[in-house]
Amino acid sequence: MRYGGDNRSRLLFVTLIVTSLFLITLDLRGVSLVTGLRHSTQSVFGPVQRAASSAFSPVGNFFSDIAHLGRTRAQLKNLQEQNSQLRSALVQRKDIETQIKQLKSVLNLAGTGGYKIVSAKVISQGTSDSFSQSITIDVGSNGHVTRDMTVICGDGLVGVVKEVYSSTALVMLESDPSFRVGVRIAGSQEIGILTGQGTDKAIMQMLDTQSTVKVGDVLLARGSEGGKPFVPGVPVGTVTSVPNSAGQVSQLAEVQFFTHLHSLGIVAVVLTPPINDPRDALVPPKPIPTPIPTVTIYATPPFVTATPGATPTATPTPTTKK
């Protein structure tokens, strides 16, 4: 049989309902007692909740991951795509930064030397049928480039234009075994012929049998008639060794190129030679050696008066501070 309740229970129920409504009214009217009660509860349960939150957060995250499995997958895919795009952008940015750096240095060199140039980007690097050491640049006859023009970069000489097409040009690098350039030693102005060896080093042969060359000498392009194929004053390399052979007619020297031919990005073709020979103005500054700090320790043996039976004691030196 169902319990129908009596008047007492109904009265109790009505009392509870009225009490609830009274409390709601009090709270909505902003009675401070209610706020105080909530704050007290918060202060009691706050620390417990914080501790529980750190303890149960892995379980909570697990449930959350299950609930949002599809969304999480989509987010993961999105993030992977974004990551890939950002990586690509980062690589591009680094590439652009390198190109800007190279462009700045080549403009600096051209400005100092007084060369009128057109900058170009290396679009391919490697051997071809005609030349074993060559690069292709993205400027051709449309950029007023013609055969036998000097190609430089921020570090110095790169090579010489050998073939010109409408929008590209083929450049023979200075490292090519068939490459020859007249050079002079900065300072002494003694001249020689530099020949590529297929590596990042070349051989220079002095023209004058009485000339002397020493390690560390900087070589600059001597320049050709009308600035073709070489404009004067372009840094070429530095002497790294001088073989001493008694039977040689003229002196030979091994030369290290200034230009890193394997990492060319931006180069410049010299369209017009300078009005005045820049002479030694383009000699690169010698690298400043990084100072290595050295610590010298002087051993100062204490002066101890040898007294039989006496124990040596450390005597502090009094200092006066003002």
Added chain:
Amino acid sequence: MYTRRSINSVAIFLAVYLVQVVIFDQLHIPLGGFSIFLIFTLCWSALSTPEVGAIVGFFAGLLLDLAPASNGPLGQWALILSSIGFGIAFLRYGDDSLRSDPLSLVIFVAAAVSVAVTAYIGFNGLLGLEVGRVSQLIRTVIGNGLWTLAIAPFVLPVASRLHHAVFETREFQ
């Protein structure tokens, strides 16, 4: 006798509330989750007389109102749970055929939880509080009901044993 029952009941409800706050409130359970405290309260009310059901609902509601996460005015949960506690006890008490059937009790409790949540949301709406999107509300109400259907079979034996221990009444097995 009455004082002992009251003290025991308060201790039990505080313990369940603590479990709710410390454990279940920290879990991001899908479909809106469930409130073990709400399920326990309604199970307890369903096993009690209408007077006890209403009183238990009222004080349990007050405890929920005082919860840090509660966004409604004080007395809102008390009003809802005292009404539903009285109602569920009124409907069930004395009906021996229903009383001996735990499954029907679970369904009753699940329905009562859904009604309680709906009433709470509706009340918030009437008071002009932010209640969220309708689709989300429907999902929460249905989710609570479904979770209660899943959880209540585990809560009911515990509530029944404790209720028996406090009031020395018949318990479900």
